[in-house]
Structure formats: C-alpha cells, structure tokens
Amino acid sequence: MPLSPIPSLTESSRQVLRVVASSGPITRPRLGAILNLSKPTMTAVVNELGALGLVAPIGSQQGAMGRSAAVYALGPAAGYVIGIDVGVAQVRAVAQGLDGSPLAAVELKIGKQQRATIEEVASIVDEAAKAAILAVGSRGQVLRSVAVAVPRIVSKSRLGQNKRRSPEAVLQRLRHSVDAPILLENNVNCAAFGELHNGVAKGRDIFIFLQVGVRIGLGIVIGGKLFRGFNGAAGEAGRIPFPWSANEVPEREGIEHYLGSDALMERCIAGWSTNEPPASARELFDRAEQGEKEALAWVNKHAADIGRMVGGCIGLFDPGLVVLGGGVGQNPFILEEVRHVSRELTWATEIASSTLGANGTVIGATRLAADYALATILGEAPDATVVLSSNEAAGDEPQPSFG
Numbered sequence: 172m173p174l175s176p177i178p179s180l181t182e183s184s185r186q187v188l189r190v191v192a193s194s195g196p197i198t199r200p201r202l203g204a205i206l207n208l209s210k211p212t213m214t215a216v217v218n219e220l221g222a223l224g225l226v227a228p229i230g231s232q233q234g235a236m237g238r239s240a241a242v243y244a245l246g247p248a249a250g251y252v253i254g255i256d257v258g259v260a261q262v263r264a265v266a267q268g269l270d271g272s273p274l275a276a277v278e279l280k281i282g283k284q285q286r287a288t289i290e291e292v293a294s295i296v297d298e299a300a301k302a303a304i305l306a307v308g309s310r311g312q313v314l315r316s317v318a319v320a321v322p323r324i325v326s327k328s329r330l331g332q333n334k335r336r337s338p339e340a341v342l343q344r345l346r347h348s349v350d351a352p353i354l355l356e357n358n359v360n361c362a363a364f365g366e367l368h369n370g371v372a373k374g375r376d377i378f379i380f381l382q383v384g385v386r387i388g389l390g391i392v393i394g395g396k397l398f399r400g401f402n403g404a405a406g407e408a409g410r411i412p413f414p415w416s417a418n419e420v421p422e423r424e425g426i427e428h429y430l431g432s433d434a435l436m437e438r439c440i441a442g443w444s445t446n447e448p449p450a451s452a453r454e455l456f457d458r459a460e461q462g463e464k465e466a467l468a469w470v471n472k473h474a475a476d477i478g479r480m481v482g483g484c485i486g487l488f489d490p491g492l493v494v495l496g497g498g499v500g501q502n503p504f505i506l507e508e509v510r511h512v513s514r515e516l517t518w519a520t521e522i523a524s525s526t527l528g529a530n531g532t533v534i535g536a537t538r539l540a541a542d543y544a545l546a547t548i549l550g551e552a553p554d555a556t557v558v559l560s561s562n563e564a565a566g567d568e569p570q571p572s573f574g
Contacts, residue, residue: 177248179550183215184216187213188549189545190206196229196242196243197242197244198242199213199217199242200240201240223248224249225246225248225249226244227243227244227245227247248313249269249548250268250269250312250544251268252269252314252318253265253316253537254317254318254536254539254540255317256532256533256536257358258322258358260280261278261279263277264300264533265303265537266303266306268541269545274306274312275303277302277306278299281295292340292341293343296344297341297348300349314351316541317540318355318361319338319354319356320535321356322357324403324404326402338355346559352547352558354539354557355558355559357406358388359390360535361535361539362380362382362531362532362535363378363391363494364536365532365533365535366390366527369534370526370534371523371525372392372494375492376393376395377393377394377491378490379391379392379492379494380392381494381495381500382496383432383498384432384498385431385433386427387426387480388409391405391488408484410426411425413429414429426480429476430473430480435455436452436455439455445465453498455470456470456499456502471508473505474512475509475512477500477505478510478516481522482512485513485518486516489520492522494523494524495523495524496527496531506522542554
C-alpha cells in the first residue's frame with residue numbers, strides 16, 4: 172500500500188500520538204493525565220487522530236472505581252516499518268508497528284559454499300523485504316519506512332561513488348520493490364541504537380557499544396543520539412593504529428586484524444600445545460567454560476586484549492558505560508577480565524555484556540525506521556544518515572536525500 176499524506180496535526184495531537192507510539196496501548200484517562208490535557212481537549216484529539224486512522228480504540232479497561240476506560244492504540248494509517256540486518260551468513264528482516272508491536276520476522280541464509288557476490292546479497296535482502304511486506308499485507312497497514320543495516324561506512328559523500336559496493340547494490344534492488352523511504356545505516360550504529368532503546372543502555376544519555384566478532388566496530392551515543400562523525404565514519408575502531416610501539420610500525424586496520432575472531436583462531440591453532448585445537452571461536456569458548464586449561468588461557472588472553480582496547484575507548488570518550496557485543500564480545504565469560512584490565516589502565520567505568528544477542532542490529536534498525544516514520548508523521552526533522560525517498564524509488568538512478 173503506498174504512503175498516504177498526513178495533514179498537519181495540532182500540538183496536542185502530536186503529543187498524544189508520540190505517547191501512544193512510545194507506550195503502546197493506553198487508556199484515554201491515562202493519556203490525559205500524562206500530558207495534562209483536559210477532557211474536551213482529549214475528545215478533540217481522539218476525534219482528529221481517529222479520523223485520520225492514526226489511533227483507534229481497541230477495547231476498554233476496568234478502572235479502580237469500577238468505571239471502564241477506553242484503550243487506544245496506533246491505528247492502521249500509522250503503518251509499520253521494516254528493519255533489515257545484512258549479516259555475513261544471513262539476512263534478518265523484522266516488521267513492526269511504530270509502537271514496537273511485532274508483525275513479522277524473516278531470516279534468509281547467505282550461501283556458505285562460496286563467498287556470495289554483492290548482487291546475490293542484494294537479491295537476498297530484496298527477497299527478505301518482500302517476504303516481510305507480504306506477511307503484513309493482509310492487515311491493510313501502510314509501510315512507512317525501511318532501515319537497512321550494512322557492515323560498511325554509510326555517508327552522503329560515499330553513496331553513489333561505486334554501484335558495485337554492497338550499500339549501493341542493496342539500494343538499487345530495494346528501490347524497485349519498496350514504495351517507502353529507505354534508510355541506510357552502519358550495522359554497529361544500529362546495534363548501539365538497539366541497546367539504547369531495548370538493551371542494557373536503555374535510557375542512558377551517553378555510552379559506547381563495542382562490537383568484537385569477525386570484525387571490530389564502535390557505536391557511539393552522545394546526548395541520546397548516534398554520533399556518526401563528519402564522514403559518517405565515527406566508530407571505525409578497527410582503524411586504530413596497531414601495533415604501536417618503539418620498534419613496530421602500525422598496519423592499516425591492524426587492531427581489527429588482531430582482535431577479530433578469525434585472527435584469534437589462527438593464533439590459537441598455531442600455538443596450541445596439548446590435544447586437538449578448537450575449530451572455531453565458539454568451540455574455544457565452550458571448552459574454556461568447561462574448564463579446559465589451555466582454552467581458558469587463550470580466552471583470558473583475548474579478554475585482556477579486549478580490555479586494553481576498552482581502556483583506550485574509555486580514555487577517549489569517558490562514556491560512563493561500555494556495552495560489549497558481537498559474537499565474541501557479548502560472551503559473559505570474558506566480562507570480568509575485561510573489567511579488570513580496563514580498570515588497571517584507566518578510571519573505573521561500568522562495563523556490561525549485551526543482552527540482545529544476534530538480534531541487536533535488526534532491533535536497532537527497526538527502531539531507527541520507526542523513529543524516522545513517526546518524525547515524518549509529526550512533521551519533525553528525522554535523524555538519519557542516508558534516506559532514499561519513496562518518490563525517488565522508481566527512478567533509474569539513486570538520488571539520495573540526507574537528514
């Protein structure tokens with residue numbers, strides 16, 4: 172269903188819509204109490220939003236005094252959004268209402284037999300988006316926006332420079348099948364945004380999210396918003412010079428090559444001295460948790476390396492909270508050693524493991540899409556790095572607009 176224009180709303184209606192979107196179903200008296208709106212004003216607001224299909228009654232709730240109160244939720248015209256996580260091995264797509272209510276989830280595998288081409292990945296992303304749209308289609312809701320999380324730097328200056336890169340290829344496919352604004356965002360930024368709204372950093376004004384897996388990345392939240400930097404490249408922690416000493420010359424992306432799980436396993440297998448070495452990082456951690464001494468020594472050494480990087484990040488940002496994520500970083504088994512090493516190098520700072528797991532990135536992408544959609548309906552300036560608007564989606568060449 173194509174986007175429908177939303178008339179300019181009164182300030183009271185905008186306040187009510189924002190609360191309903193953030194809280195989910197809520198009674199009319201509770202809405203009035205939260206916003207300090209009189210009964211006549213609430214009546215006018217409910218009539219306005221109801222006529223536009225933005226809110227709708229979904230039943231009633233018995234009050235303490237025996238009276239029933241109407242319960243309101245977002246209406247079908249508020250629509251839904253889709254968040255897509257383009258991972259290494261799979262693509263996840265999640266459709267939700269603007270209030271976070273789940274509608275559909277799709278996961279498609281990327282072939283492991285050989286490295287998938289950019290065009291194949293773009294095709295899988297397109298297929299996942301179509302499947303999510305189809306799953307929601309019978310509900311008659313409007314698709315308001317789609318946010319795609321990619322493992323690349325996302326910026327105004329980079330988009331369109333190389334159509335063979337994955338972000339451009341993904342946009343090329345999606346814009347022909349999605350009749351809604353398409354947001355493009357870095358995957359670690361999306362994971363940090365997910366932590367801000369649904370994870371251990373919920374409600375925090377400033378924190379950093381350090382992803383440690385096959386690759387290294389940093390999501391930075393300042394003032395409750397993503398900090399993207401001048402070129403959209405803030406948080407490219409893998410570019411930190413490493414090694415850095417009196418007798419060694421740093422290599423490009425040296426820290427990423429050293430801390431990444433592939434490099435960890437190469438060192439581990441090469442230096443293994445007892446029985447058969449583990450075949451993967453997951454096996455290494457499993458054997459360490461079972462008490463195998465050599466596995467435990469390798470895990471503790473890697474945790475210490477991560478702790479040193481965390482200490483450096485604390486010194487740069489003074490974030491108050493560091494959230495560890497990624498295939499290796501989110502493992503609680505390394506947490507105490509990371510805390511211990513970072514405390515030795517800098518001041519005490521709260522460090523926590525992500526609780527969102529592998530879904531953190533798609534959760535953040537979906538929330539970004541929802542925030543963008545709500546801001547658009549409310550007539551506010553949305554926060555996004557790269558947005559391909561719906562009327563541009565049918566064109567032959569991408570004409571991105573940037574928020």
